[in-house]
Amino acid sequence: MKWIIGLAAVLALAVAVLMISRLPSEDAIRLAGYAATAAFAALVGFVLRWRANRAQQRSKRTG
Structure with a gap:
């Protein structure tokens, strides 16, 4: 179960990186900071x- 959550997190991170890379640089920096x-x-x-x-x-x- 834990590996499924980890895999989903890595997939979500990859999608987020792809979306950020397509933004103009100032917006991408701001979104990456958030x-x-x-x-x-x-x-x-x-x-x-x-x-x-x-x-x-x-x-x-102990108790």
């Missing part, structure tokens, strides 16, 4: 949830 900001926010959210889950699992084991 996409990079969104990707960074998603990564930070994922890391925070992962760490909270790890802390909760450790708490269950």
